[in-house]
Amino acid sequence: MSTRVAVELAKAYRLLNHGPTVLVSSAHGGKRNVMAAAWSMPLDFDPPKIAVVIDKSTLTRELVEASGEFVLNVPARLQAAATLAVGNASGREIDKFEKVGLGGTAATQVGAPLIEGCLAWLECRVIPEPHNQQTYDLFLGEVVAAWADPAAFSNGRWHFENAERRSIHYLAGGAFFATGDAFEV
Amino acid sequence: MSTRVAVELAKAYRLLNHGPTVLVSSAHGGKRNVMAAAWSMPLDFDPPKIAVVIDKSTLTRELVEASGEFVLNVPARLQAAATLAVGNASGREIDKFEKVGLGGTAATQVGAPLIEGCLAWLECRVIPEPHNQQTYDLFLGEVVAAWADPAAFSNGRWHFENAERRSIHYLAGGAFFATGDAFEV
Known part of the structure; x- marks a missing residue:
C-alpha cells in the first residue's frame, strides 16, 4: 500500500482543483468495482463537496x-495504462481489480476501497439528488475523509x-497529459 | 484577436476534458464581466454540456x-497573471477587461464576449436548474458553439x-501547473 497521510478536509478541494x-x-x-472518470470537479470548500459524472450503463453506477x-x-502516471483499461472494460464482465492489477485497501469512512499506488484519495458520501443523477448522470458527494501520498x-x-x-489528465483515444511545470504568478 | 476555427460540437468536450x-x-x-473558474467539467458529449460553479457573490452570477x-x-500560460487577477477582483468594483488587459470580441451564438488570446472558447446557454444554482452555485450549460486556436x-x-x-491548472494561492507532457498508453 502507498504511504498516505490525512488531508485536512478544508483543503481536500486542492486534490482535484487542477483537474486530474x-x-x-x-x-x-x-x-466492488473501479472505473475511470475525467469528468469530476470540486463543488465546495468546507465541508468539501465534489461533482462527478457516472454513466447509467456502468456497474459503478449501480454500486x-x-x-x-x-x-x-x-492515479499517478505510472497507473495510466490501468486507468485506461478500467475506463474501457466493464466490471460486469471482469473483476477489474484482478485484471488490471489495481489493489484495493479498506477506507475509513466508506465501504468503497482505496486504490493502491494512487497519489490521493477522497472518501465521499452521495448527496442524494435524484433529478441530477437521472437526467445528467451527475453525482454530488460530500468528502468525509481525504488522504494523500506525502x-x-x-x-x-x-x-x-x-x-x-x-x-x-485524459484527453481521448488513449492520449493523456501529465501534470506539468508548477509556476506562481 | 487570436486565430480561431470552429470545433465540431461532438468534440467540444475535449477542450475541457483535461481539466484546465x-x-x-x-x-x-x-x-460585461470575466472571472476565473477552476471548477468546471464536461457533462455530456453530444449535444455537449458542461458544468461550472459560479459563486452567488459575483457579478458574473448576476449577468x-x-x-x-x-x-x-x-486561457494560455501567458495569461496566468490576468487569470489570477480576474479571480481576485470583483467586476462590481473595476472593469476587469480594462484593468487586466483582457480584450473581448463578439461571440456568434451568445452575447457574452470571447476573451482574446485564449486557446479555446465554448459558447454556452444555461440549462435552467434553479435548485442546483441556488443550493450549490452549480450551473449547467449546453455548448452551442466552440472554437479553438488551431x-x-x-x-x-x-x-x-x-x-x-x-x-x-490552478492549485491555490497564486500557484498553477501548466499542462505537461503528452503521452499515449
Whole structure:
C-alpha cells in the first residue's frame, strides 16, 4: 500500500482543483468495482463537496446508488495504462481489480476501497439528488475523509518531483497529459 | 484577436476534458464581466454540456442568471497573471477587461464576449436548474458553439508546441501547473 497521510478536509478541494483524471471506486453487497472518470470537479470548500459524472450503463453506477458511497482516487502516471483499461472494460464482465492489477485497501469512512499506488484519495458520501443523477448522470458527494501520498502532496500543496508519480489528465483515444511545470504568478 | 476555427460540437468536450482552469465571460444590459473558474467539467458529449460553479457573490452570477448565457474561455500560460487577477477582483468594483488587459470580441451564438488570446472558447446557454444554482452555485450549460486556436487544438486534439500557449491548472494561492507532457498508453 502507498504511504498516505490525512488531508485536512478544508483543503481536500486542492486534490482535484487542477483537474486530474480520477478513478471512482465503489462497493456494495460483496461486489466492488473501479472505473475511470475525467469528468469530476470540486463543488465546495468546507465541508468539501465534489461533482462527478457516472454513466447509467456502468456497474459503478449501480454500486454507488446502492451504497451511497464512493472514493475518488487520483492515479499517478505510472497507473495510466490501468486507468485506461478500467475506463474501457466493464466490471460486469471482469473483476477489474484482478485484471488490471489495481489493489484495493479498506477506507475509513466508506465501504468503497482505496486504490493502491494512487497519489490521493477522497472518501465521499452521495448527496442524494435524484433529478441530477437521472437526467445528467451527475453525482454530488460530500468528502468525509481525504488522504494523500506525502511525497506528492503535503501542507496543502502538490509537489511532483517524480515524473512517474505526477497526476494525469485524459484527453481521448488513449492520449493523456501529465501534470506539468508548477509556476506562481 | 487570436486565430480561431470552429470545433465540431461532438468534440467540444475535449477542450475541457483535461481539466484546465477557465475564464467565464458574461454580458447583460450593457454590462460585461470575466472571472476565473477552476471548477468546471464536461457533462455530456453530444449535444455537449458542461458544468461550472459560479459563486452567488459575483457579478458574473448576476449577468449569467439575467442573460442565460456565458462563455468558457481556456486561457494560455501567458495569461496566468490576468487569470489570477480576474479571480481576485470583483467586476462590481473595476472593469476587469480594462484593468487586466483582457480584450473581448463578439461571440456568434451568445452575447457574452470571447476573451482574446485564449486557446479555446465554448459558447454556452444555461440549462435552467434553479435548485442546483441556488443550493450549490452549480450551473449547467449546453455548448452551442466552440472554437479553438488551431496552433493549439486541431483535429480533435490539443498539441501544445509553445510553452507560453499551454493551458493552465490552478492549485491555490497564486500557484498553477501548466499542462505537461503528452503521452499515449
